[in-house]
Amino acid sequence: MSIKLSVVSQDPLQIDADVAVIGVPEGATTKEGILAKLEDALGPVVSRIVKREDFTGKKDQTLDLQTLGKLPAQRVLLVGLGKATVTDVEVRLLAAKGARFALGAKAESLAIALPEGVAHAARAAAEGVVLGGYRFTAFLTGDRIPKTKLARVALATTGRVSKAERDGAALGQKVGEAVCIARDLINTPPNELYPEKLAKAAEDVAKANGLECKIFDKAQLTKRGMKLILAVGQGSARDPRLVHLTYKPAKPSKKKLVFVGKGLTFDSGGLCIKPAQGMEEMKGDMGGAANVVALMAAVAAVKPHVEVHGIIGSAENMPDGNAYRPGDVFGSLDGKTVEIINTDAEGRLVLADCLAYARSLEPDLILDNATLTGACVVALGPTVSGFFTNREELAEQFRTSAKAAGESTWQLPLIEELREGLKSDWADIKHTADRWGGSITAALFLREFVGDRPWIHVDIAGPSLANKPYGIYPKGGTGHGVLTFLRLIDELS
Known part of the structure; x- marks a missing residue:
């Protein structure tokens, strides 16, 4: 437009x-x-x-x-x-x-x-x-x-x-157009957008905005030991990808922020297949990755005085004869072994390898966002993102940023007692626990892969897709979260 x-x-x-x-x-x-x-x-x-x-x-x-x-x-x-x-x-x-x-x-x-x-x-x-x-x-x-x-x-x-108003309007238009990149990606059908195409879209945004871009294909993921991303994608004819976008300010900055997005271009549920009703919405299971691509375009426009990285883990979760199974055990980039319980909880596996990769960059903050759990939608409804963090000071900064952006978020707790449910008899950790507190146990699983780095996990499962227009959002992909992340970058830089 x-x-x-x-x-x-x-x-x-x-x-x-x-x-x-x-x-x-x-x-x-x-x-x-x-x-x-x-x-x-x-x-x-x-x-x-x-x-x-x-x-x-x-x-x-x-x-x-x-x-x-x-x-x-x-x-x-x-x-x-x-x-x-x-x-x-x-x-x-x-x-x-x-x-x-x-x-x-x-x-x-x-x-x-x-x-x-x-x-x-x-x-x-x-x-x-x-x-x-x-x-x-x-x-x-x-x-x-x-x-x-x-x-x-x-x-x-x-x-x-004033010149400031004219410049502000021009910048606002660029930021709005950046958010619309996320919307376009989420709305694109899965036969047209698969991991390779999502990586190409991210690369095109990088080229258009002067960002660095690295793409890891199946061979490179295998060489690096990203076994969880590979496991999720092994049932699909479309190979997975990892994308790493980098923005560096004109003057070198000691501060480094990393934003991670889940990029499941289609999620059938794998062998634990989803019900047919509503499965068409699973083309939007890459909303977190779409947000990261959009955010990096917005960052290139705003030009903050801080180094920003965007990391996307992308796969397609399909149920063919080579698909991963409940009971399988896989290693990870982090080194931990993971027992598979439910193949429809694939997003946290992809994120685990991405978070371990993000940790290796030694950032001052890792923030991941993902359409991760239906449990979060049950808890907070379809218009609110839940967020978790391992630093209380970050929680306040994130709340302030979300309020300034006008996006609805709510902090959920990392309840330590629920960590017990992730214990495995056969591996270092299970990737799912009991049904109760599902969004919390998903966050506890992700926390295993960030080490001691300051970290925020944002579950955008509700507001990433809208079934009708409301507020600033259209029907379909919304880009919910991008404006909050942009304000957080401003807050931290």
Whole structure:
């Protein structure tokens, strides 16, 4: 999606646009502010509509007004901001709602009023426009291809437009487009996106953004002893891959951050095969890897003063005659032997080798993210990621970053008593325990492979895919987590 985006010093109602979007604080009336202004321009019909719809600017309220040629803007969408202080989060959401509305209205041009007093409003709004205006059309043909697209967006401010605002908007657009890389990858069908293709997509992003890229194929994984990744992929005709992306700042940094993503391009469950219902969603089991690719593109745009690495372990979990089995025992890059209990718990095996590889880089932080457990969705619902950490100070930093990004997360505990369930009679460790506390035992298993490194594990199984649009997210792949990780990098650098 290519949008021509600008920041202008102009009344949004006076911009020649198909739709003008304006945020309205709670308590608004037609006697003052934007509602009074609209009443002057459009007449008493505004009061009648406001009363009929009981529009007062409450959070998530919207009101669509046709201007009937009385204003340069053809339609006005009022969006309730609620009572809370407006921050980047609300501005991003306002812009996303406006862009999504514009798509539904077949609008080609959009004007958005930037709320006053928000330091990075232009960047947040630009992010929101791209995220709200996203749609995945790669496999549509003929009449299914949308006839119109959102081509021009003006971000309107009352004051003089500064260079910082223009630069912020340009950066916000790049960050939004980076998040959409994750969405595209998640939405791509598994016959078109398999480990080799995912690695190629990561390599293309690296080339386009000046990042270093290393790809390990089956032979290199075998040589390095990454037996767990190989085990998961051995039932598929498609060989696994490991991808290592690197961003280095202009001035060398002593701090090093590593982000790891699970990249199961399709997960049938292997021999412990999944039920047919819902299995089509398993094309999205590489949401963590997609997030890492998107994050590295965003990092290249933001250019933080810290070294950042992105590591992706990618495989396809299939049930042929060579597939790994319950009862098998495999070694790992870490050296530990692992007893296989359930072949549908494959993601933690891939991550284990990736985490051991990440540990060898001696980073200041390892963060992995993965569509790992249904148990996390049961615990927190479909819109919230669960996170675990072995450092309490990291927990607070992650919470702060998620809040600033407007993404829903909740800390879950590493309960030591549940570690008992991972004890094996035949190997160093089992890879699954009892059903209860499944997301916790998965995190405890992963912890075995990070050593003493500061570590955060983020289970994005719920919000990585959405079954309907909400907030800044579309139906399908969301890229949930990328904005949080980007804020965390800023926090740590």
